[in-house]
Amino acid sequence: MPLQEQTSGWSDTAIKMLDGYSGTLQTGSVLSETQLTSNVLLLACGGEGELAMNGEVCHIGASFACHVVEGTSFTLTARSDELYYIVIMYKASSMEGASHVIPSYRKHPLQTSFIQNPVTQAEWIENAEKIVAKWRRGEGLERFYANALLQGMIYELIMAYERGQGGAESDMVDVVVSYISSHFRQNLELKELAALAGCSVRQLQRRFKQEKELGPMEYVIQLRMESASRMLRHTDASIGEIADKMGYRDMYYFSRAFKKYVGVPPLHYRLAAASKTDADYANTLLQNRAASSYESAQGPVICHMRGEYTVTELPQRIAVLDVQYADHLIALGLSPAGSVGVGSATFHFPQYIRAGLQATELLGTYEYPDLLAVERLSPDLIICTEVHDQHVERLSRIAPVLMFKRNESWQTILSLFGELTGKRAEAKRILADYHRRTALLSEELAPVLAGKSVALIRPLDSLVRVHSASHRTGAVLYRDLGLSVPLFVADTSDTAYHISVERLPAVQASHYFLLSNQFMQDGISATEQRVLGMLDGAERQHVHSVDAATWIGCYGPMGNNGIVDQIAQALLG
Structure with a gap:
């Protein structure tokens, strides 16, 4: 009975996730589960390996998804490179009061162990990772969301499984695709692939193109060029070495084939990718830079999220857009010229530091700083967090801006404030006192x-x-x-x-x-x-x-x- 005729049965089927985890198998390592107490989705990507299930051993290629039913045992073995795997356990049952049980036509997917090899949809792995991450967070909406994502993934997997149940022609394409995925670096010929599928070359080409929208040899080239592109982006291998690994004995023929497929020669592709990567990397480094400092001939240099600031003279009028920075300055015996406060209907400074802010101008709140008040204040330095990134251009026209991550270690920030204000000794003493105090209290507790x-x-x-x-x-x-x-x-x-x-x-x-x-x-x-x-x-x-x-x-x-x-x-x- 076709899948679409099972609407009522499916609508009464409940999916409940039970657990999930992930890991990596090194070459020769094994993941084994015996007598499963629930259904399992097993996804893997990376190298090649073998999956033993129900007494049969199946070679798995670069990636696969497997549905394993309750009571089954399986063993996954990595044979080359690392295999990254994700395991998701779930139960399928009829909802209470439903008039249908889980459909039993043919071999129902939820009651059948089967393999989809290869998994070409990278989003399957991404979704599986998201499902596990949401589930591991704990309770409430996170697990509700994980269950919803799992239901969608099971739908995709079943649809792929159903499409593969169309007969011997679908099977022949699956066999060839699986073989190509594991051997595309070798010298493959159409007649070899046709023999593997048990059909003529013409039959294979026709059926393959119907299902994959390209011929088998075009599929080989696609996998080779995608793999070559990754090597060009992420390794230092020479063009000749990459050509050889992709099954091309002639580097120049490989270069022509690559240009035809990608649009540019391999070397140009590598240089463009490196340039983009360098720019992205530099930007990422800057945005995620941990706060630090170093000495220069001109004076201390403070490294922050927006660059570097050389302390050529001590700032006298500091504006801070986070209350924690006012805390730091007061601890060092200083007072900011302006600081944000707390509150919603009315703004004020926190009680515990209010005495140290008697001459400090109120500059709105952390979430909503009063930029006009900052301009009127005319500070010679502004200190903010990444939350204020949208205001940096305007703030920079007022005074130099230092930006730190809001969750940066307070001990690091205190040390930097000591460098910035000429209070190094005071900062060290405060930190030493805190460590001594917490150590003694820890022993007492x-x-x-x-x-x-x-x-x-x-x-x-x-x-x-x-x-x-x-x-x-x-x-x-x-x-x-x-x-x-x-x-x-x-x-x-x-x-x-x-x-x-x-x-x-x-x-x-x-x-x-x-x-x-x-x-x-x-x-x-x-x-x-x-x-x-x-x-x-x-x-x-x-x-x-x-x-x-x-x-x-x-x-x-x-x-x-x-x-x-x-x-x-x-x-x-």
Whole structure:
């Protein structure tokens, strides 16, 4: 029965992702799964290898996708180069109350193990990576999105499978395509490919062109030129070496073939690609440059996201467009001429540094700086973050601009501010004091929190954000003070992820630092109330509400020392 006649059965079929992971197999390495407890999508790309499944061994080429049903065992072996693989596990079932079971016509794709080899759609690998990444983030919308992407991928895979069920002619093309993908660097002939397919040369050409929209030898040339293009872009191999690897004994014949296919000779292609790559690389380096400094004959040079700034004389009127930079300057005994503040309806400076900003002009907020106020201020230096990139051209007409990543290490920024303002010794002392203080506090907390973990959470509209050790405030808890991350979040590489309020008890932390907005508004939000209500009586004694604006926004030596004060009071008090 054709696929399109199964509409009702398909519409009642539910797909639920269970897990996903990825990895790389070195040559000779093996990935093996026995007696699968769920259906599996297995995708791989890179070198060549073998896939053993259901007692049969299949040679796999540069890339493939495989559907493996529950109860099956498989073994994937890398035979040449590295094989990058992705595994996605899922269950397929009929939705509750549906009048249909999963369709059983012919061999239904969801109940059949099959291989699509090769996978020419690069987006399949990209989508599989996205599915796994979204799934690994945790809960809520991320996993909902992963499941939606998975359903789309299964649809694409089944459609490809169904197209291949048209009979021996479809099979012959698949066999030839698979063989070409693994042997296109060799000297291939049409009669050899036809013999492999068990048909005449004319039959192969006709059928191949119907399915691939080009002839088999044209397909060979396409794969060769795509591979040659990659080598020209990413290796130092000579044109002759590339020609030889692509199966051309004559370098000049290869050059003519390449020019016919790409439009330019190989050397011109390489030079153009290198020029573009160099420009892109230089731009990427600049945009992602880590803040640093070095000495020059003219004075200290500060490296930032927009270039380099030589400190020929100490700036006297500094405007900062992030409160954390005001924190740094005050810690060094200085005061900015102008600084952004915090707030929404009304703007103000944070309470903990307000005393050091008595003569400082208010310049709007971090998200919405008041550029007219900056112009009126006439500073001799402006310090901002990548968020202000859209304003840099206008700001640069006022004064030199230094741009740092907002999440750059505060310790790095403090050292650079010491170079910039002639306060090197003060910066070193502040850092030494902080490291000594956190080391002593860490020793004091160790016996008190033995076997206990601490979570950093922030209620949002309807979800809870759980911060990891990668978050800059999380780093104070988990890196500087050595507190234990809950196992629930210990393996995340992101700064935070989201879970539903109902899932919060699964974090199983002994102490919760709850980033609250109640200090900036009357009362607490409904989500925050639900969070507090979700924790039982015993746990609730260990929920410590702290000011979200200070703990997240005021990322400087004074702000972080204040956070350490609150941590000590909460955990030792």
